[in-house]
Amino acid sequence: MKCRVCRGPAVIDIRRHNANFCEPHFLRYCRQQVERAISEHRMVEPGEKLLVAVSGGKDSLAVWDLLVEIGFQADGLYVGLGIGEYSDISGDHVRRFAQERDLNLIEVDLLSTYQYDIPTAAAKTRRVPCSACGLSKRHIFDSATLDGDYDALVTGHNLDDEAAVLYGNVMRWQTQYLGRQQPMLPAENGFPRKVKPLVKLTERETAAYCVIKGIDYLVEECPMAAGNKHLGYKEALNDLERQSPGTKADFYVSFLKHAAHRFVDEDDAKADMGTCNSCGSPASGETCAFCRLVETAAGTPGIKPEPIPVETPGALR
Amino acid sequence: MSVAKLLNQLDLNRESVLVIRGTTLVPGDATLADSDEIEIRPVISGGGQ
Numbered sequence: 001m002k003c004r005v006c007r008g009p010a011v012i013d014i015r016r017h018n019a020n021f022c023e024p025h026f027l028r029y030c031r032q033q034v035e036r037a038i039s040e041h042r043m044v045e046p047g048e049k050l051l052v053a054v055s056g057g058k059d060s061l062a063v064w065d066l067l068v069e070i071g072f073q074a075d076g077l078y079v080g081l082g083i084g085e086y087s088d089i090s091g092d093h094v095r096r097f098a099q100e101r102d103l104n105l106i107e108v109d110l111l112s113t114y115q116y117d118i119p120t121a122a123a124k125t126r127r128v129p130c131s132a133c134g135l136s137k138r139h140i141f142d143s144a145t146l147d148g149d150y151d152a153l154v155t156g157h158n159l160d161d162e163a164a165v166l167y168g169n170v171m172r173w174q175t176q177y178l179g180r181q182q183p184m185l186p187a188e189n190g191f192p193r194k195v196k197p198l199v200k201l202t203e204r205e206t207a208a209y210c211v212i213k214g215i216d217y218l219v220e221e222c223p224m225a226a227g228n229k230h231l232g233y234k235e236a237l238n239d240l241e242r243q244s245p246g247t248k249a250d251f252y253v254s255f256l257k258h259a260a261h262r263f264v265d266e267d268d269a270k271a272d273m274g275t276c277n278s279c280g281s282p283a284s285g286e287t288c289a290f291c292r293l294v295e296t297a298a299g300t301p302g303i304k305p306e307p308i309p310v311e312t313p314g315a316l317r
Numbered sequence: 318m319s320v321a322k323l324l325n326q327l328d329l330n331r332e333s334v335l336v337i338r339g340t341t342l343v344p345g346d347a348t349l350a351d352s353d354e355i356e357i358r359p360v361i362s363g364g365g366q
Binding site (some may be wrong): 235 | 330332333334335340341342343344345346347358359360361362363
């Protein structure tokens with residue numbers, strides 16, 4: 001197998017592009033895919049200040065690495081979820097990554113800041129763990145982006161993530177979600193701009209990027225995510241991809257091109273939203289969903305903590 | 318035996334794993350020696366959004 005670019009020995013095949021790459025040209029391919037995604041979807045402009053939500057997994061560390069390499073000022077935000085040893089190890093991976101590259105890392109620990117952890121929140125609110133986790137992270141990501149005066153929040157969602165979410169939403173025709181499944185959501189109604197620069201890369205490719213770059217990411221899956229629907233959708237799509245390479249990307253890219261505009265973002269109703277009495281975030285009622293979760297999980301009102309300080313390199317290690 | 322053949326025998330989808338020898342990726346058409354030690358690393362991860 002030879003590299004499509006230099007004809008040297010290839011280390012990876014990308015069947016949907018009918019292409020093989022050696023290490024240097026695969027890294028260049030990844031960088032180009034990210035630059036194209038940023039450009040096509042007008043995600044960010046040169047010179048903007050970015051906050052990258054990092055978990056210690058391959059995708060978030062890869063996107064942080066790629067954005068810094070492209071030349072963006074990008075800080076990291078890690079949320080300690082309190083999921084036992086998994087959280088301890090994931091935090092170690094993130095801190096080591098930031099330290100080795102002299103990057104700014106902001107940390108928010110759920111237990112010490114809000115007096116609850118994800119297992120407790122899931123049990124007390126009777127939500128599935130991924131739901132309690134997602135709600136918590138979204139609130140903290142939004143708050144930190146706004147408090148830190150960042151231009152955009154970056155997440156490591158990749159092509160597989162987006163295709164799997166689309167698959168799940170289409171299977172149930174959840175039109176309220178289809179209307180807002182975009183690689184870039186502009187800042188509006190009290191929410192920051194959110195961007196997904198990895199939407200042109202599969203997770204096999206982000207994992208390969210990390211292996212080649214020597215990025216030491218957490219390989220193990222979150223123990224609370226095991227068996228969730230999202231993982232099942234990914235497996236189903238990969239079965240299709242095995243038989244017909246390119247199907248996964250076509251499904252997602254064609255949705256963006258031909259169908260996404262047909263669905264109304266029902267979150268446009270947020271234009272009429274007020275603010276949460278407890279934390280000041282956008283809310284449809286008197287109290288936002290996050291503060292209600294905090295109150296149930298921790299037994300304390302969900303008050304807004306002090307703005308998260310942006311530390312200079314090395315200060316948080 | 319090639320990597321692709323090994324993955325087929327193990328009923329593993331090539332879209333869902335990477336094969337790594339030492340610190341290097343091993344492509345699907347590479348031939349594995351009996352003495353090779355490899356890691357078959359799953360790449361699917363994540364909860365919902």
